[in-house]
Amino acid sequence: KNEVEQSPQNLTAQEGEFITINCSYSVGISALHWLQQHPGGGIVSLFMLSSGKKKHGRLIATINIQEKHSSLHITASHPRDSAVYICAVYGGSQGNLIFGKGTKLSVKP
Amino acid sequence: GAGVSQSPSNKVTEKGKDVELRCDPISGHTALYWYRQSLGQGLEFLIYFQGNSAPDKSGLPSDRFSAERTGGSVSTLTIQRTQQEDSAVYLCASSPSGSVGGYTFGSGTRLTVV
Numbered sequence: 465k466n467e468v469e470q471s472p473q474n475l476t477a478q479e480g481e482f483i484t485i486n487c488s489y490s491v492g493i494s495a496l497h498w499l500q501q502h503p504g505g506g507i508v509s510l511f512m513l514s515s516g517k518k519k520h521g522r523l524i525a526t527i528n529i530q531e532k533h534s535s536l537h538i539t540a541s542h543p544r545d546s547a548v549y550i551c552a553v554y555g556g557s558q559g560n561l562i563f564g565k566g567t568k569l570s571v572k573p
Numbered sequence: 574g575a576g577v578s579q580s581p582s583n584k585v586t587e588k589g590k591d592v593e594l595r596c597d598p599i600s601g602h603t604a605l606y607w608y609r610q611s612l613g614q615g616l617e618f619l620i621y622f623q624g625n626s627a628p629d630k631s632g633l634p635s636d637r638f639s640a641e642r643t644g645g646s647v648s649t650l651t652i653q654r655t656q657q658e659d660s661a662v663y664l665c666a667s668s669p670s671g672s673v674g675g676y677t678f679g680s681g682t683r684l685t686v687v
Contacts, residue, residue: 497676507664507678550616560606560632561676563616 467491470551470564477571483538485567487551490532497561498525498536499550507550510536541571575599577679579665585685586655594650594682598667602675605648606668607640610681611661619663622648624670655686 468489477483487496495514501507511518511525513534518525522541527534538545548568552561578597586592598605607619618632622642633639637655642648652659665679 499678506680509676509678512676552616560608560618560621560629561616562618563608565615 466565467562468551468553468564470549470567472567473565474568475570477541477569479542479571479573481541481571483541483545483569483571485536485549485551485569487534487536487564488532489534489551489553489562491553491562493529493532493553495554496527496534497550497552497554498534499552501548501550501566503547510549538569543571543573546570577665577667577677579663579679579682581682582680583683583685585687588657588686589654591651591653592655592684594652594663594684596648596650596665596667596679598646598648598665599675599677600646601669602667602677603645603670604668605642606666607648607650608664608666609661610664611658614661616664619650652684655684657686660684660686 471486495512497512498510499507500510513525513527522539524537546569548566550566551564554561577599580595584592603624605622609617609619620633620640621629637653640650662681662683664681666676668676
């Protein structure tokens, strides 16, 4: 079993829809990242969370440490949101991130 | 620099040749990480440098892979006797003092072994 599980693996949405991507993890963590990877490979860190909720524009990320679960929400989705979204957890002992396999989002106009 | 810089952005090499990939982290970031993303796969940890400490090499897939970090700044990932399964995007990231905040990725080097 992977230490970080994301769902769904693939998601197709119509422009304007509300989108949720889920991440569950099995290891103890000190923080969690949501990353965005556009075609071509560049990775951008969207959020770093250790508790609660963060909001940036149309993006909202939540984390429940007790349940070992995080969600990334996109409101009023747009075709430019099409990308792979990756959940990554930071255990702290090694310093490296442990990644989920990503969710490929495609938003149709 | 303003971001994590990797070079080259693309590299095509013949099977059996050695390659060197370079990462220039954000100035002042003491932690540097190498990751690999193979086609259709998730990101895989390779190696982690933190300051002057011995690097964590636990993710290196074979002894053909090695990395060094000179002067606590620039890092070079070397793959000897490349194989086709080494084809992947190699990503470098850096962060201040090994903390998760400020984690910044480079744009990667796409390696193709033919």
